[in-house]
Amino acid sequence: xQSVTQLGSHVSVSEGALVLxxxxxxxxxxxxxxWYVQYPNQGLQLLLxxxxxxxxxxxxxxxEAEFKKSETSFHLTKPSAHMSDAAEYFCAVSSDSSYKLIFxxxxxxxxxx
Amino acid sequence: xxxxxxxxxxxICKSGTSVKIECRSLDFQATTMFWYRQFPKQSLMxxxxxxxxxxxxxxxxxxxxKFLINHASLTLSTLTVTSAHPxxxxxxxxxxxxxxxxxTQYFxxxxxxxxx
Numbered sequence: 001x002q003s004v005t006q007l008g009s010h011v012s013v014s015e016g017a018l019v020l021x022x023x024x025x026x027x028x029x030x031x032x033x034x035w036y037v038q039y040p041n042q043g044l045q046l047l048l049x050x051x052x053x054x055x056x057x058x059x060x061x062x063x064e065a066e067f068k069k070s071e072t073s074f075h076l077t078k079p080s081a082h083m084s085d086a087a088e089y090f091c092a093v094s095s096d097s098s099y100k101l102i103f104x105x106x107x108x109x110x111x112x113x
Numbered sequence: 114x115x116x117x118x119x120x121x122x123x124x125i126c127k128s129g130t131s132v133k134i135e136c137r138s139l140d141f142q143a144t145t146m147f148w149y150r151q152f153p154k155q156s157l158m159x160x161x162x163x164x165x166x167x168x169x170x171x172x173x174x175x176x177x178x179k180f181l182i183n184h185a186s187l188t189l190s191t192l193t194v195t196s197a198h199p200x201x202x203x204x205x206x207x208x209x210x211x212x213x214x215x216x217t218q219y220f221x222x223x224x225x226x227x228x229x
Contacts, residue, residue, distance in 0.1 A: 032215040043117070043206050043220035044157075051215045090156065094215065099145065101208075101218055103156045 002027045002093050006104035014112045019078040021107045023065075023091030026072065033074040034092040034101065035065055044090065050074065061085070086111045115141045117209050119221035126197055127229055134192045134224045136207030142187035143209035147218060148180070151204040163190050164212065197228040 007022040025031055032051050036044040048059025055067040065076045074091060091104040116139040126132050136146055145164050149157040161177075163169040163184035171177045179201075181193040190209075194201055204225050208218040 034217070036220070041204075041223070041225070043119075043222040044208075045220070046217055049217060099210065099212060099216065100147075100159060100162065105156045 002031070002095060002102045004091050004093050004102055004104035006089075006091050006107050008107055009105065010108045010110065012110040012112060013081045015083055016080050019063075019076070019081045019085065019109065021076040021089050021091075021109065023074045023076065023104060024072055025074060025091070025093045027093060027095055029095045032094045033065075033067060034094075035059065035063070035074070035076050036090045036092065038088040038090065038106075040087075047076070047089075081109075081111045083111050083113070085109060115139075115209070115217075115219040117143075117207065117219045117221040119205075119207055119224050121224060122222060123225040123227075125227045125229065128198050129196055132194045132197055132226060134194075134205055134207075134226075136190045136192070136209070136221050138188050138209040138219070141209075141211070141219075143190075143211070144187065145210050145212035146184055146190040147208045147210075148182060148190075148192050149206045149208070151206060151223075153204075157206060160192075194226065197226070199228045202226055202228045 003026045005024045034049045035047040048057045050057045050067045058064045063078045090106045092101040118137045120135045148160045160175045161169045161171045169182035184190040206223040208220045210216045210218045
């Protein structure tokens with residue numbers, strides 16, 4: 001069975017600081033990994049995804065994530081936080097054996113002025 | 114990315130009534146649509162998966178007679194909450210994809226349901 005763990009339900013950073021949101025997954029088969037962002041009262045928007053190939057994936061709004069198989073991690077980073085980045089972030093996993101997405105519990109990013 | 118719409122964006126209804134929520138993929142053919150439920154400050158819980166022209170597959174613990182799903186075309190899926198009760202109040206989100214493994218799911222903006 002697949003699962004996703006997001007460490008830290010809340011992360012607070014200052015504007016301009018590095019953003020690091022952690023995601024670890026469990027999967028017995030090669031995973032497909034996704035990061036989605038959700039703004040209040042809205043649906044989810046895809047930030048980036050990893051399927052195969054290059055392990056460093058660049059997404060929208062300056063975000064990127066690196067797939068590390070040895071660490072079963074897919075952490076999301078952004079060099080410099082912006083106030084507009086404040087939102088809920090979800091990591092998700094699927095695989096060749098299932099197109100269903102398994103979501104982590106989410107991390108709320110707060111950006112301080 | 115692809116655009117998915119939901120209608121209505123919010124609905125208030127009386128206990129015992131039924132509510133229909135529509136999910137449309139506006140610019141691509143969605144072989145597969147998913148329905149999720151999200152409680153406040155929680156993650157998304159997959160309720161069911163629907164494939165165009167076939168019966169929906171429900172996740173364990175989801176009552177198929179209470180949450181009726183129809184996927185009549187490649188661009189439209191509907192979720193009907195039958196005989197709604199206050200505990201059905203939630204944020205319902207749909208997503209659509211081509212149904213291929215690894216493909217991105219594109220999410221609708223969600224529908225907030227409040228049952229009085």
